[in-house]
Amino acid sequence: MLRRFTIITVILLLIFPAAMSSSKASAAPADRINITFVGDILLDGFVGDQIARYGANFPFVKVAPALQKADIAFANLETPVSIRGVSAEKTFVFRSKPAALSGLRYAGIDGVSLANNHILDFGKVAMLDTLVHLDKYKIAHTGAGRNIEQAYKPYIKTVKGKKVAILGLSRVLSDPSWYAGTNSPGAASAYTPEPMLNAIKKSAKDNDYTIVYIHWNEEFKDYPEQYARTLAKKMIDSGADIIVGSHSHCLMGIEYYKHKPIYYSLGNFVFNRSTRGGEKTLHSMLVNIAIDGSKLTGKITPVKIIGGQPNFMGAAYNKETIKLMNKLSFNAIIDGNGNVSEKKL
Numbered sequence: 001m002l003r004r005f006t007i008i009t010v011i012l013l014l015i016f017p018a019a020m021s022s023s024k025a026s027a028a029p030a031d032r033i034n035i036t037f038v039g040d041i042l043l044d045g046f047v048g049d050q051i052a053r054y055g056a057n058f059p060f061v062k063v064a065p066a067l068q069k070a071d072i073a074f075a076n077l078e079t080p081v082s083i084r085g086v087s088a089e090k091t092f093v094f095r096s097k098p099a100a101l102s103g104l105r106y107a108g109i110d111g112v113s114l115a116n117n118h119i120l121d122f123g124k125v126a127m128l129d130t131l132v133h134l135d136k137y138k139i140a141h142t143g144a145g146r147n148i149e150q151a152y153k154p155y156i157k158t159v160k161g162k163k164v165a166i167l168g169l170s171r172v173l174s175d176p177s178w179y180a181g182t183n184s185p186g187a188a189s190a191y192t193p194e195p196m197l198n199a200i201k202k203s204a205k206d207n208d209y210t211i212v213y214i215h216w217n218e219e220f221k222d223y224p225e226q227y228a229r230t231l232a233k234k235m236i237d238s239g240a241d242i243i244v245g246s247h248s249h250c251l252m253g254i255e256y257y258k259h260k261p262i263y264y265s266l267g268n269f270v271f272n273r274s275t276r277g278g279e280k281t282l283h284s285m286l287v288n289i290a291i292d293g294s295k296l297t298g299k300i301t302p303v304k305i306i307g308g309q310p311n312f313m314g315a316a317y318n319k320e321t322i323k324l325m326n327k328l329s330f331n332a333i334i335d336g337n338g339n340v341s342e343k344k345l
Contacts, residue, residue, distance in 0.1 A: 033159045033291040036070035037213070037244045038063075038310075039266035039284055040078040041104070041112070043096035046272040047308040056103035059270040062311045063303065066286060068108035071159045074166055075104075075269060076215065076246040077112035077119075077141075082129035085122025090174060093121040098129075101137040111155040113168030115143025115188045116215040116247065120178045124185045143168020143213075144180065144187045151180035151188040152199040156207060162291075165207040169196060170215040171231070172247050190214060190231065197238045204239025209291060212240045215247040217265060220276065222328055224252055224264040232262045242289060242296065250280040251321075253328030254298075256342040261298055261332070263287055269303075269310055283321060284310055298340035300325065 043051060043059075050058055060067070067073040079094040081101060087093050104112070112134070120127050127144060134141045145151040154165040171190040173179065180186035190196050203210040212235050217224050224245075232243045236257050243262040245252065252265035267284040286301040302321035303310040322334050331343045 029292060031160050031292070033072075033162060033164065033209075034070050035072045035074065035164065035211070035289045035291070036067055037263070037266060037287045037289070038067070038073070038075045038109075038269040039246050040116075040249065040268045041075050041270045042078045042094060042268075042272060043081070043100040043103070043270070044079050044094040047270055048096060048100070050308045051097075051100050051103065056100050057106045058103070059309055060103050060107035062309055063286070064107040066301070066312075070108065070288070072111070072157055072164060072166075073107070073109045074111050074155075074213065075109055075113075076116060076168075076213065077104075077114055077130075077134075078116055078271070079118055080120070080122050080126040080130045081133045082122060082126035084129055085126030088121050088123070088174065090121070092118075094118050095122045095126060098133040098136075101133055101139060104139055105137045109139065110157065111140035111142065111166060113143040113166075113213045113215070113246075114141050115151075115168040115170035115190075115213075117170065117172045117174055119144050119187055120174070128185055141168075142166060142188075143170065144185075146185050148180040148182055148186075148195065151186060152195055154199075154203050154207075154210070162209065163207040164209045164211070164291075165203045166211045166213055167199060167203055168213050171217075171228070172215050190216065193234070197234065200235055200238040200240050204241075209241050210239055211242040211244065213244045213246070216245055217248050217252065219247065219249055220280070221248055222250070222252065228264065229255065229262075232264075233257050236260050236262075244287065251283055251285065251325065251328065253325060253330060254332035254334075254340060255330040256332055259342060261289075261296065261340065261342075263298075268305060270308065271305060272308070282306070283324075285321065285325075300334060300338045300340060302338070 140155040142155040154167040169190040179189040248265040282305045290297040
């Protein structure tokens with residue numbers, strides 16, 4: 001009898017494998033929202049040369065399938081996109097060709113933050129061109145605009161009946177002239193509490209979820225500055241549900257405040273190798289946030305930048321990255337599969 005049952009079970013598994021699978025493999029809830037965040041994207045320099053040689057999709061071909069699955073995929077665009085403008089007087093200036101944006105579109109990136117220390121590398125003309133070109137490629141943007149109102153306006157997308165807002169801010173800008181003004185183009189500054197906190201409060205009131213994507217901290221440092229930890233808490237007190245950071249060009253840890261996650265830096269994603277930062281600037285990760293009602297679940301997926309391309313790696317690399325993230329984090333813990341949770345006190 002036992003043998004007969006076993007044979008029938010095997011036959012059923014062969015004919016109906018999905019029906020006989022474990023309940024653990026059941027589909028995700030229909031109302032779950034999946035958002036994937038990545039770090040800094042540059043389309044100039046070495047990466048620009050790779051695009052000229054292999055095409056605009058080249059930097060993203062290894063990771064595009066993962067990004068395309070997300071309900072929202074979001075990044076920091078660390079460059080103006082234009083063929084115009086006058087170079088700023090600074091050590092590193094970037095400007096990327098408009099056609100390169102087709103690679104972001106191919107990769108499934110829905111929106112980008114423009115609030116960073118390179119968006120005005122070629123002046124306000126090139127910054128305004130960037131808005132036009134992003135609109136042309138149907139890539140949403142936040143963090144910079146024609147005036148202060150547009151710069152602090154979040155990117156909003158309705159997903160499964162819920163309004164998700166992402167607000168781009170920068171605490172790293174080259175000069176006060178870069179700040180958006182009442183009637184002047186520029187970036188959304190995070191140097192002063194207002195209008196930043198008021199923008200977060202308004203977004204929290206108008207939308208179901210508010211996420212802040214912020215450019216901050218020091219380059220190549222492993223830990224956030226104290227101002228960043230204080231500022232993150234103020235933003236959460238003002239209504240932010242998630243804080244995601246960039247600019248350091250390397251990974252930083254995770255902290256929870258009021259059970260809400262702060263990812264201090266996702267590092268680079270598509271970027272030139274830095275001679276100053278060395279090997280650590282090649283280590284990166286995707287952060288996936290699953291939203292189920294009031295429950296936020298995070299997961300990191302390590303990647304390594306090789307030849308300007310982020311690549312998924314093997315188990316050994318993932319283990320080392322997760323080990324590093326546990327070392328760098330405050331009251332967060334990452335398990336062997338990359339799942340992020342708050343430490344129980």
